[in-house]
Amino acid sequence: MAMTMVEKILAKASGKSTVTPGENIWINVDVLMTHDVCGPGTIGIFKKEFGEKAQVWDREKIVLIPDHYIFTADKRANRNVDILRDFAQEQNIKYFYDIIDRSDFKANPDYKGVCHVALAQEGHTRPGEVLFGTDSHTCNAGAFGQFATGIGNTDAAFILGTGKLLVKVPATMRFVLNGEMPDYLLAKDLILQIIGDISVSGATYRTMEFAGETVKQMTMEERMTLCNMVIEAGGKNGVIAADETTFKYLQGRTDKTFESFQTDENATFYSDRSYDVTKLEPVVAKPHSPDNKELARNCKDVKIDRVYIGSCTGGKTSDFLNAAKLIKGNQVKVPTYLVPATQKVYEDLFNLKHDGKTLSEIFLDAGCIEPAAPSCAACLGGPKDTFGRLNEPEICVSTTNRNFPGRMGNKQAQVYLASPYTAAASALTGYVTDPREFM
Helix, strand or coil, X not given: CCCCHHHHHHHHHHCCCCCCCCCEEEEECCEEEXXXXXXXXXXXXXXXXXXXXXXXXXXXXXXXXXXXXCCCCCHHHHHHHHHHHHHHHHHCCCEECCCXXXXXXXXXXXXXXXXXXXXXXXXXXXXXXXXXXXXXHHHHHHHHCCEEEECCHHHHHHHHHHCEEEEXXXXXXXXXXXXXXXXXXXXXXXXXXXXXXHCCCCCCXXXXXXXXXXXXXXXXXXXXXXXXXXXXXXXXXXXXXXXXXXXXXXXXXXXXCCCCCCCCCCCCCCEEEEEEHHHCCCEEECCCCCCCEEEHHHHCCCEXXXXXXXXXXXXXXXXXXXXXXXXXXXXXXXCEEEEXXXXXXHHHHHHCEECCEEHHHHHHHCCCCCCCCCCCHHHHCCCCCCCCCECCCCEEEECCCCCCCCCCECCCCEEEECCHHHHHHHHHHCECCCHHHXX
């Protein structure tokens, strides 16, 4: 029986030879991730249902990553990290990326930053595996050819105790992207285009599989951007077949063996869409929905108050490199906030050079605000002292993933989702700007 890549992964995880969309199956979990926002709730349910002294099913398959509300004076947010720390010590969890000194994140060698980027950098995302996380953007890891999706605290607590979960096999929607990527487009443009075409409910509880020559030519970080935002279309998970690019990224990051899967040629898809990327243009998602698609050039009269470059979607090293390419030698017209996703990305800003200057030098010379400590920061709003938070009803161009009312703070604020290219171009003009104006 022909199967898609995800069906093969789930079949293996369930011990079955074949599975079909709509089938309910028990699967074994390879990795469970939780963070400071959902971790305490997950731990509380685990203790309630399994007992105060219960032990987790496998201390080496659990990853605890504080990343959301870290650099804040909010006592409840701080307490959430304490709860993770206590649980990690109690259960002897192997992978707990702790932060103790919030005044200087660099003094915390174990602290990583945004969970989805850290999972990849630390080698927890492996082809053919099942990864669950208490965060909707866990689908980011599908870029590595694995089944990765977000779950709630109750499901996560059940996994803590058993290492298993009952899931319904999702049908697969395939998106074939072909053509040489124009130098003014990035993966963020492609996923915003797709979400705009199918809507925020267009892939509800379905796999979004990305294939085609364009995808094969992408870096791992660009592939991660594609898979990261499938949840904005309602998708259960996103996935890209593992290849030499995947294997090269994983070298030196993990010593665990894994098995990669490919979709059969005659597999059945819920739908099959094709795109010629050479015919696409830079796009933005206007307020207040990720599917409110518009060409960037059609928004040139929208005056903005700030630009935000960061998050699991747009705060990776390549995202900052792409922004720096446009900004170099120019001056920004609006406050431009830079939030690297992880410590590794932060270090890259001060070490990686473009045209003779480090990325940080390029940004600071252009008048950008000094790069902040790595975290989710204003992507999820957070306490009012969160770096970059929209505390006033301002208009912001952002490389993040959601623009619902209040998502980044003030409920009257307006957020335009964009690629790092478009965000950088907009910072240079003070208006939503097509990056081709600076290329």
